[in-house]
Amino acid sequence: MTETVIEVRGLVNRFGSQTVHENLDLDVYRGEIIGIVGGSGTGKSVLLRTIVGLVRPVAGEVRVFGEDLLALSAEKRSKVERRFGVLFQSGALFSSLTVAENVALPLVEHAGLDRMDAQRLAGVKLALAGLPVDAGRKYPSELSGGMVKRAALARALALDPEILFLDEPTAGLDPISAAAFDSLIVTLRNALGLTVFLVTHDLDTLYSTCDRVAVLSRHRVLAAAPIGEVARTDDAWVQAYFNGPRGRAATLAAHRGKD
Amino acid sequence: MAQAPQPGSATLVPDQGGSRLALAGDWTLAHYADLQRRAGELAGRIGNDTAVDIGQLGAMDTAGAFVIAELLGSARTQKLAQDESLPDARRALLKTVGDAVDTYCTGVRKKRDAGFVVLLERIGISVQSTWKQTLKLLAFIGITLQGIAATVWRPRRWRVTSLVSHIEQTGLDAVPILALLSFMVGAVVAFLGSTALASYGASLFTVDLIGFAFLREFGVLLTAILLAGRTASAFTAQIGSMKAREEIDAIRTLGLDPVELLVLPRVLALLVSLPLLTFLAMIAGIAGGGVVCLTVLKMSPSMFLSMFQSDMSLGQFLVGIAKAPVFAFMIGVIGCMEGFKVSGSAQSVGEHTTSAVVQSLFVVILIDALAALFYMEMGW
Numbered sequence: 001m002t003e004t005v006i007e008v009r010g011l012v013n014r015f016g017s018q019t020v021h022e023n024l025d026l027d028v029y030r031g032e033i034i035g036i037v038g039g040s041g042t043g044k045s046v047l048l049r050t051i052v053g054l055v056r057p058v059a060g061e062v063r064v065f066g067e068d069l070l071a072l073s074a075e076k077r078s079k080v081e082r083r084f085g086v087l088f089q090s091g092a093l094f095s096s097l098t099v100a101e102n103v104a105l106p107l108v109e110h111a112g113l114d115r116m117d118a119q120r121l122a123g124v125k126l127a128l129a130g131l132p133v134d135a136g137r138k139y140p141s142e143l144s145g146g147m148v149k150r151a152a153l154a155r156a157l158a159l160d161p162e163i164l165f166l167d168e169p170t171a172g173l174d175p176i177s178a179a180a181f182d183s184l185i186v187t188l189r190n191a192l193g194l195t196v197f198l199v200t201h202d203l204d205t206l207y208s209t210c211d212r213v214a215v216l217s218r219h220r221v222l223a224a225a226p227i228g229e230v231a232r233t234d235d236a237w238v239q240a241y242f243n244g245p246r247g248r249a250a251t252l253a254a255h256r257g258k259d
Numbered sequence: 260m261a262q263a264p265q266p267g268s269a270t271l272v273p274d275q276g277g278s279r280l281a282l283a284g285d286w287t288l289a290h291y292a293d294l295q296r297r298a299g300e301l302a303g304r305i306g307n308d309t310a311v312d313i314g315q316l317g318a319m320d321t322a323g324a325f326v327i328a329e330l331l332g333s334a335r336t337q338k339l340a341q342d343e344s345l346p347d348a349r350r351a352l353l354k355t356v357g358d359a360v361d362t363y364c365t366g367v368r369k370k371r372d373a374g375f376v377v378l379l380e381r382i383g384i385s386v387q388s389t390w391k392q393t394l395k396l397l398a399f400i401g402i403t404l405q406g407i408a409a410t411v412w413r414p415r416r417w418r419v420t421s422l423v424s425h426i427e428q429t430g431l432d433a434v435p436i437l438a439l440l441s442f443m444v445g446a447v448v449a450f451l452g453s454t455a456l457a458s459y460g461a462s463l464f465t466v467d468l469i470g471f472a473f474l475r476e477f478g479v480l481l482t483a484i485l486l487a488g489r490t491a492s493a494f495t496a497q498i499g500s501m502k503a504r505e506e507i508d509a510i511r512t513l514g515l516d517p518v519e520l521l522v523l524p525r526v527l528a529l530l531v532s533l534p535l536l537t538f539l540a541m542i543a544g545i546a547g548g549g550v551v552c553l554t555v556l557k558m559s560p561s562m563f564l565s566m567f568q569s570d571m572s573l574g575q576f577l578v579g580i581a582k583a584p585v586f587a588f589m590i591g592v593i594g595c596m597e598g599f600k601v602s603g604s605a606q607s608v609g610e611h612t613t614s615a616v617v618q619s620l621f622v623v624i625l626i627d628a629l630a631a632l633f634y635m636e637m638g639w
Contacts, residue, residue, distance in 0.1 A: 095604030111288050111322075117295060124325045127359035141603025160288050160320035191352035192320065 002029040005163060005195050006051055011060035013046055020046050022219035024060070028163075033189055033196040034224075035206045038216030039237060044199045045089065047216065048165055051197070052086055053077070064163070082110050084163040085156030089171070091148040093140040099151045100126065100136035106158045122158070129154035130184055146177040153181075157188070163195045164188075170202045182208045203247055207254035215241075266290045267316075267323060269297050269330075271304060280305060283315035286323025294323065298330040305330065311339060319349065324356035333361040396618075399596040403526055406518045421524035422531075429490045429525075430532025434539065436489075441473075441481055441540040445547025448472055452548075453556055462556055466566045469548030474575040475634075478541035480627055483586040486533060487619035491594035494525050495615040498598025499608040507599070517599075526591035533587035537580055578639050582630055586623050593619045 006028035013021040020043035028034050036044050049055040051062055053069040061068060067080055093102050103122035107113045113121065119136075126136050129150040140148060149169055156164060166185070170178035182205050189196055200206060206213055206227060214224040215238055223233045231242035231251075241247055267284040280301070286294060311331065319327075328336040336357035340350045410416045452465040498521055501507055510517045545567075552558045597615035601607045 096606035107288075111291065113291060117292065121291070121322055121325060124321065124356065124359050128321065128355060139604065157321070160322060187351065187355055190348060191355045193348055 002031070004028070005030050005065060006197070007061075007063040007066075008047075008051065009061045009063075011047075011050065011062065012058045013043060013050060013055065014058050019219055021050075021057075021060075024216075024220045026214060026221050026224065028195060028197060030162075030195050031189070031193055032211040033185070033198060033209050035210035035213045035227075036197070036199045036216060037201070037206065037213060037241065042216040043219070044216055045167055048086075048167055048197065048199055052084065052165055053081070082106075082159050083161055084165060085159065085161035086165040087149070087152045087156045087167060087169055089167040091140065091152040093148060093152055093155065095140050097139075098136065099131070099138055099140065099143065099154075102140070102151065103136075103155045103158050106155070110159060122154070125154040125157055126151065128157065128188070130180065146173045146181075149173065149181065153184075157192075160192065161194070163197060165197045165199075167199045168201065169198070170200065170205050175204075178202065178205065179208070185209055203242075203250035204253060207250050265317065267294050267297075269294075269301055271301065271309075272312075274310065278304075279310045279312055281312045281315065282327070283317070285317040286319045286326065288320055288322040291322045291326070294326045298326050302330060311335070313339070313345070316349075319352065321352070321356055324352050325360065327353070328357050328360040333357050336360070395600075396593065396596060399599075400592055402518055403522055403592055403595075406516070406523050407527075410519060410523065416519065418520065418524045421520075422528055425524050425528030426532050428493070429486065429528050430536060433485065433489060433532075433536060437482060437485055437536055437540055438543040440485065441478065441543035442547035444477060444481060445469060445473060445544035445549075446551045448477070448544075449548035449551035450555070453551070463558075463566070465548070465552055465556065466558075466563055467570050469545055469552075470567055470571045471575065473541045473544035473548070473579075474571065475579045476627070476631075477544055479537045479579050479582050479586065480623070481544070482533060482537045482540045482583070483590065483623045483627075484620060486529065486536070486587075487590050487623055488616055490529060491590050491597075491615045491619040492612045494591065494594030495597040495601070495612045496608060498595055499601030499611055502599060502601045503603055503605070503608060522592075522595045525595055526588060529587040529591040530584055533590070534580060534583040537583045541576070541579070574639065578634055582627065585626060589622045589626065590619045593622065 004027050006026070008024060008026040011021050011024040011026075013019075024047070026047075036047065038044050046055060050057050051064065053062075056070060062070070065080060065083065067076075069077055069080060072080065093099070094105070097105065100119055100122045103125050104113075104115070104118035107118040107121055108115060111118075123133070123136055127133070131147060131150050131154065135143065135147060135151070140151065143151060149172075153166075153169070156166075164185075169185070170181050173181060185196060185198075186209050188194060196209075198205070198210065210227060212224060213227045213230045215222040215230060215233070215235075217235065217237050222235060222238065223230045227242075230238065231247075233239075242251070265284045267282070267286040267290050270281050270283075272279045272281050284290075313327075324336075327339075331339065336353055339345075340354035340357060342350065345353075449465055449469055452468040453462045456462045456464055456468070498507070501521075507517050507521075510520055549560075549563055552563050553560060594615050597611040597618070601611050
């Protein structure tokens with residue numbers, strides 16, 4: 001029943017002599033929130049960038065909605081790209097536009113709305129992402145880190161994408177904002193039927209949001225399964241990650257939350 | 260949702276005791292403009308008690324939900340979201356968007372009035388900002404001089420590596436373009452001179468024209484203009500992008516002085532390279548003029564040289580080169596200062612880079628004009 005929206009097969013990524021991915025396989029199913037974890041430098045962000053087509057892999061195949069992005073013509077590719085939204089690690093808001101204009105930009109360019117309509121709809125997206133009304137008129141440099149993340153999420157959601165790529169969305173947020181962001185993502189997934197590809201280090205986020213967790217280690221996906229299963233994987237890094245002091249605290253918090 | 264997608268529609272169906280609003284089709288971003296228009300038509304005819312039927316609704320995304328929420332108002336959208344007969348996902352979407360519409364109200368747009376008052380206001384603002392700009396420039400010159408005075412006695416605090424690297428970038432790297440430029444301008448001046456002087460039978464004095472022009476004015480002016488475009492902008496962009504990425508703040512919190520670290524090596528590098536480049540520009544310009552004299556005016560090299568030697572004095576050269584350090588200092592200071600004024604955005608880096616070039620060109624030409632007046636009064 002569950003349809004595969006992202007299919008990565010035999011992916012190889014190399015920068016100079018440094019191998020990042022070697023024969024990496026990964027499937028992402030429609031409607032799930034998949035968390036990608038791994039130590040620093042295991043290529044989580046590179047994997048994300050490869051899937052959205054920003055990095056050209058040395059070998060292997062990446063299919064999004066069954067289409068190989070790198071083999072498509074520019075026009076077709078742009079059509080597929082409109083079906084996903086990306087939230088970059090540092091927000092990547094256009095600093096010369098106001099926050100509302102940032103969100104309105106894809107609406108004007110791709111959905112063909114006029115500026116007034118686009119601005120109004122952008123306002124709703126900003127409110128959806130949990131930003132106050134007056135934030136829309138500000139420039140990105142005037143926002144706090146958490147607000148930048150929310151504004152970037154609003155821009156990623158602008159075209160009502162089917163897949164949402166999030167690169168460390170809660171990094172640098174205070175725990176309260178991070179928790180709010182987590183529940184926001186779950187709400188949006190439930191409401192909009194999104195598939196969420198989430199790169200994160202935040203154990204609380206993993207426990208509270210993800211349906212499945214994929215562990216990147218030694219150039220490939222070590223395990224991709226629900227978090228309880230992954231945590232039991234017999235691997236030194238996985239054990240240290242999930243059963244270290246922080247991992248235990250997050251597990252406890254997650255259990256307490258469920259009771 | 261197996262049926263073929265069709266654009267969303269909204270119709271008022273007469274019902275017992277009133278009317279019923281029937282929504283059908285796809286309410287998605289693709290049909291946003293149509294839906295918005297349709298909703299606008301219906302808006303006045305929907306009362307608080309109009310029943311809403313969304314049983315036939317196809318796909319719906321946030322854009323569609325927004326139109327519905329706007330049409331019905333946030334309270335009724337919330338009520339709709341509690342309708343048990345709808346699928347969970349749809350209710351969640353309606354609720355989320357309903358909440359969002361609730362917090363979001365159309366911002367009050369400031370009316371922009373045009374006319375005489377605005378014109379006056381803008382003139383006032385720009386006069387004020389010019390004044391502030393001048394004060395800032397003077398302050399920055401002060402800070403730079405203070406920095407030089409504080410470090411010049413302590414060789415251990417000289418940033419020799421940085422200084423040499425900047426001399427290479429601002430001086431050595433500019434040599435080819437500057438030499439070519441001056442050579443060509445020299446040739447052009449010689450052509451002009453020979454045609455203008457030919458009617459008096461004095462084309463021989465083209466040599467003097469080239470000599471005076473390049474020793475006194477063109478050598479230093481061409482160099483300063485080139486460096487104002489090439490180096491002032493580079494300084495602003497370098498320091499500006501550091502400022503935008505909080506690197507300047509990092510330097511401060513590490514207990515270091517950004518002026519000493521960033522400004523002094525750049526300004527001092529220009530102070531070294533601009534006079535040297537000026538000398539080069541003079542030579543190249545005179546050479547360019549000389550080539551024209553030899554080829555077009557059929558002068559012999561020895562004649563060119565002897566005339567040049569008898570008519571030119573060391574004073575002419577000194578008068579020209581004396582301006583070089585002043586230009587160098589101003590270009591360097593303006594480039595660095597604009598870099599420090601950058602705030603946050605990439606656009607700001609661009610604005611200040613432009614401003615740095617314009618200001619340094621302006622200052623260079625202003626100082627040159629004042630110097631010309633001064634030299635004339637002094638009879639130099």
